[in-house]
Amino acid sequence: MTTMTFDAERVERTDKAVALLAAPGTTRILNELLDFGPLLRHQQGSPFPEFGSRRVQYYFTSLRQRGLVEVQLVDDLPAFxxxxxxxxxxxxxxxxxxxxxxxxxxxxxxxxxxxVHETLMLLGEPFTVPILAALANGPVCSEIVELLIRPCVHSVTARAAVAEHLPRLATRGLIDRADQDLDTITLTEAGRALLTPLAAIDSWGAEHAHIPVGEQRRAVIPAMAHAILPSPARQWRTR
Known part of the structure; x- marks a missing residue:
């Protein structure tokens, strides 16, 4: 994303991939499987006491439907x-x-x-991905941002999206609107750095285009790391 011109189709695909990866339980469960390997199906709830059994079942069903988790036999027993x-x-x-x-x-x-989850939650806030992409190639005015993201907004106007969400992104420390007179908007250091994980998500989404992604936009909600913290009994990476 750091070197491309604004491509609405590509930006929307990346935005939807962010929504997919930021879905509840996804980061937590996938990291469990990536770190510790197969999880026997009848033990699916044991590593996730914070979720509860019904929620764990729902998350695993959703992950299987989206092609991120599979069931295979391990020692003749079904495992995720x-x-x-x-x-x-x-x-x-x-x-x-x-x-x-x-x-x-x-x-x-x-x-x-x-x-990981905190960053995904930040990217998953409405119109964050399109606005960051619109600013990826340098400072522009708000009217240009509106023009660029117009194909990426559906339920609201581009002007309303920009008016509502530019102040939020400034509060998050991702954009700088210091020159109000010229209406110039630029990415901060943190905003520019965020293009790197966005580019990684873009590449992953392009490589795995068969993975179904949702159409629903996300509501602005605070990141909630406490909701996905691992059980103290597990020896997690703190990289």
């Missing part, structure tokens, strides 16, 4: 395993983790999986 597409998320997760370590100081003591 990460699919090839999920395994390929390793570089994506590492990029998300690196950005959080550099730009989200409050995540310093959190496990790897929590930092």
């Amino acid at each position: 395993v990460a699919s090839e597409a999920a395994v390929d998320l390793g570089d994506v997760y590492d990029a998300l983790n690196s950005w959080a370590k550099a730009h989200l100081p409050h995540t310093a003591e959190l496990p790897y999986v929590a930092r």
Whole structure:
């Protein structure tokens, strides 16, 4: 994304991939399978006491439907395993983790999986991906941002999306609107750095275009690392 001209189709695909990866339970469960390998089906709830059995079942069903988790026989017993597409998320997760370590100081003591999830939650806020992509090639005015993201907004006007969400992105420290007179908007250092994990998600989405993605836009909600923290009994990476 850092070197491309604005491509609405590509941006929308990346935005939907972000929504897919930011879905509840996804980061937590996939990292469990990637770190520890197959999980016997009858033991699916044991590593996730924070979710509850019904929610765990729902998450695994959803992940299987989206092609991120498969069921295979392990010692003649059915077990959940990460699919090839999920395994390929390793570089994506590492990029998300690196950005959080550099730009989200409050995540310093959190496990790897929590930092990844926090970054995904930030990217998953409405219109964050299209606006960042619109600014990827340098400072522009708000009217240009509106023009670029227009094909990526559906339920609201581009002007309304920009008016509502530029202040939020400034509060998040991702954009700078210091020159109000010229209406010039530019990415901050953190915003520019966030293009790296976005590019990784873009590449992953292009390589795994068969993975179904949702159409629903996300509501703006705060990141909730506590909701996906691993059980204390598990020895998680703190990379």
